[in-house]
Amino acid sequence: MRAIFFDEDDAEAVVRRLRADGFEARAERERLAGEDDDEDHPWAVVTDAPAFMLEVLVDSHDGWLDEGDEPREQGPPLPPLHLPMAPKRIKRPDLG
Numbered sequence: 001m002r003a004i005f006f007d008e009d010d011a012e013a014v015v016r017r018l019r020a021d022g023f024e025a026r027a028e029r030e031r032l033a034g035e036d037d038d039e040d041h042p043w044a045v046v047t048d049a050p051a052f053m054l055e056v057l058v059d060s061h062d063g064w065l066d067e068g069d070e071p072r073e074q075g076p077p078l079p080p081l082h083l084p085m086a087p088k089r090i091k092r093p094d095l096g
Contacts, residue, residue: 001049011027027045051067
């Protein structure tokens with residue numbers, strides 16, 4: 001699970017709190033697409049803490065939860081789709 005903060009001090013405070021509570025946590029820079037200035041990148045706290053605990057810390061340190069971008073295991077690749085070569089005629093098949 002990840003939490004995003006714009007202030008490094010907030011991110012480090014959350015990491016210290018989570019580690020004190022016995023969870024693994026680390027802070028890293030979150031690179032946003034299209035952002036040129038490295039100083040404007042927010043901080044991501046990556047942890048194995050439960051979501052409800054991280055949500056309380058996010059609320060108290062003005063951040064937000066990022067639940068949807070966690071890496072997922074990928075299975076085998078899907079076979080290619082069979083797509084039609086032309087529009088399907090359903091009303092007058094004798095025209096085409």
